[in-house]
Amino acid sequence: MTTQPLLIGGEWREARELLGAFRAEDPTTGAPIGPAFPLCGAADVEAALQAAAAVADELAAGPPERIAAFLDAYAAGIEADAEALVDVAHAETALPKQPRLANVELPRTTNQLRLAAKAVRSYAWTQPVIDTAAGLRTHRAPLSKPVLVFGPNNFPFAFNAIAGSDFASAIAARNPVIAKAHPSHPATSERLARIAFAALEQSGLPLAAVQLLYHFDYGVGARLAGDARLGAIGFTGSRAGGLALKAAADAAGVPAYVELSSVNPVFLLPGALAERGEALAQEFFTSCTMGSGQFCTNPGVVIVPRDAAGDAFVSAARAHFAAAAPSVLFSRGVLDHLQAGVATLRSAGAEVLAGGTTGEHGYRYAPTLLSVSAETFLQQPKLQTEAFGPVSLLVRVRDVSQMAQVASSFEGNLTGTLYSANDGRDAEAWSTVAHALRPRVGRLIGNRMPTGVAVSPAMNHGGPYPSTGHPGFTAVGMPAAITRFTALHCYDNVPEQQLPTELRDRNPGGVTRCVDGVWRNDDLGSA
């Protein structure tokens, strides 16, 4: 059997331990498309780990400018190949070419790579802190070990294991990467990896700075995640998969940054509903069904008062959902998982208002709206199950006080949203609900749907467990996302010429440093 080559140790080569092969599928039909890709075994995984580890020191000690040049060249290469990349990603994911793939996700991906390059050149991610009196200088530094990145199914570019935020973050901190592509879009991943490889050659980085594996089985993955030769893991995907990898990594002392699941509660305050309920129903429907609802920040639970304005919102939303054609999902796995999720919600007491059915061909599921009372929701933790897809659960509440009670009942989520009236009449209700919701979410949003995730230094795409494994980190936004893949390094009374560039007295690059408590970008000892 011939399968596409792996990228290991600077070479495109056949899997040496080929345990099987798989092909991508056209999600609209379920038919296999494109070439066969390898399901590789432990020997190939070991080779990737050794190759990455072998260049870790060289990468860590090398000039940051090479890293920045690589990231910029990679972004340019992606742009130059945009049309073909969009074609292959569309074929493998059924995501719309426009605007989604070509106008939103691909530019976001290249922007992210360039923002990482900018953070490399400015040294912003290194956060230098200098105490002149104590003779102490500390900054963030490379892990000097490989970072293992697992890409999810839902962003073939922007979260791709070999092009997305985790990848850019890990490389920006001068760590080698072992990219584990998502097997639902292998040809997109290979195409990106070939562009990355050309950018490596162009920038003079070690060619083994990046490895690409397409698929391995569960046991091999868990053993790799628990290998102490790794510096860290970045994972975006299902809760079960992420927790298994986290457990293996935890046991080996490997920091695991896992983004797991989230239902992203949206609270419609009474004034907002009275003021613009119809418009909110449209906004909610659009957000919930965009990209077939396959977003980490999909509005999966909407809290709606049990009053006339609430009823009107529900009936408008129901009409939108009922009129919609089935959405195409990424894969059989996503469809199966979604059906199981909806079944869980129903068996826990939710009633289907619209949808709840599969389509005729391929991996299709009707946009689905469910409803449940706050009383039942508060009794049934299973109603917080994520149904990944175009599905949302309405929770009907008696009043603002019960809204706050529902807010308090949520486990950790990436986001929580409040909609309030423009005239300020919801201010007190906002305070009440936000107070309960705030500690349970990473990003608190006002009057817009959670599905937009800006790549900004002030973004937090993270949240309390179990939405992620640690409440203190974001997976999106430079330079913050980079700090996940760093170690804190202190220099105590170390001779000037033995210090890293950004910790020296002279600061010709104008790096921003916290010197004796003040952020400044001049030389040490300046007035």
Add this chain to the structure above:
Amino acid sequence: MTTQPLLIGGEWREARELLGAFRAEDPTTGAPIGPAFPLCGAADVEAALQAAAAVADELAAGPPERIAAFLDAYAAGIEADAEALVDVAHAETALPKQPRLANVELPRTTNQLRLAAKAVRSYAWTQPVIDTAAGLRTHRAPLSKPVLVFGPNNFPFAFNAIAGSDFASAIAARNPVIAKAHPSHPATSERLARIAFAALEQSGLPLAAVQLLYHFDYGVGARLAGDARLGAIGFTGSRAGGLALKAAADAAGVPAYVELSSVNPVFLLPGALAERGEALAQEFFTSCTMGSGQFCTNPGVVIVPRDAAGDAFVSAARAHFAAAAPSVLFSRGVLDHLQAGVATLRSAGAEVLAGGTTGEHGYRYAPTLLSVSAETFLQQPKLQTEAFGPVSLLVRVRDVSQMAQVASSFEGNLTGTLYSANDGRDAEAWSTVAHALRPRVGRLIGNRMPTGVAVSPAMNHGGPYPSTGHPGFTAVGMPAAITRFTALHCYDNVPEQQLPTELRDRNPGGVTRCVDGVWRNDDLGSA
């Protein structure tokens, strides 16, 4: 049986589930001293957890000034009671009253509390980041859950579960604390807790912001560490204990900041030895035996060339060790553990040059120097076993290249030290060894012993696994140590009046914030 009361939920009260009692011991004789303290059961632990959790929201939402006032009042209260505190700590630990307890550790502790108060007032630990164009504002916020702090045996004040760095850090971030004192100095911990309690009353914080437990058994501790109602754990102590707690916490998604063990390698470069070998032998002996060697950053392994200058150093060091009287250790447990550690080193091939014997009374062990060849060291990972006490292992190397090889062989450590000649002749050797050592240690030190740990914003008292559980955090130094006990909170398009103080447009307190990439302390929209 009457035992000292626990502090739970704002009350000093008897243990409700008294599983046993214990007393402190005079380490110089082994005789019990002071009153009996409770070994409490799951019911008391549950009560402490519930009491702390019940005030978490109030504490998180309350004014930071109250927290700062508490920390300042606590520091003042400790100073006012200094003489009695030093007496009781001396009796329980046998650490010298002067300079150690009265002139070093107590001032360090009050300084640390005041630096935490300063970080609270300046909001430095919240690290505000604002993106005006995107409408995003992010900062670090309380966990809104209790933090469980385990204090170690070796700093009855500065790392005490109810007064030390973890305590000050957790409270500064407005989290309630459950302090688990070290059972070798219970009366010191009670005395501190009574001062803390008075400071709580004085500052108007909820009285249940702080609980004190003295001792519980292993199973109870592991269940508590794995309780998802906790926000985080801070632990300083033995590797076995810390790893067990970390495993329980990891499984529940509770971040565990554990500081475990470290041998703190010291590399004596050839020029330094030739220049001042005798002086280095004195400096090394003093550092290794200070506080009976019971420091996390004790110089446990010293790498010495196999040449004439190296031999002279060894013989001078050996003379110092051989002439020293046995050191008093904290407890039977420390003595047993140290003897086991030395036995491990010997069975792995180390030869005893001096010491290796216990004293006649109490918990005494002779300052002990061992030696081994680099070849054996490189073959035997057990030679990296920490022997907690006045013990150090010399590793004799052929040349600088073998020194670098030894450096590369170390697992994660808190510190790594290089001594170089004053005339610059070791510059190349420094580069070679430091390159190998740097990724394996949290703090790289030049020409001073690792036992001094300054409380500075530029300190890193942390390091790669297994010295700690995560390479990105420090346990000492404000505001950095505080960030361990925080969650990242983003506000996305949230109305101005619903934002936390330090994220609002107006910035009357002059909080330093990163606004559109620039650190500044003015109002938003200023020119």
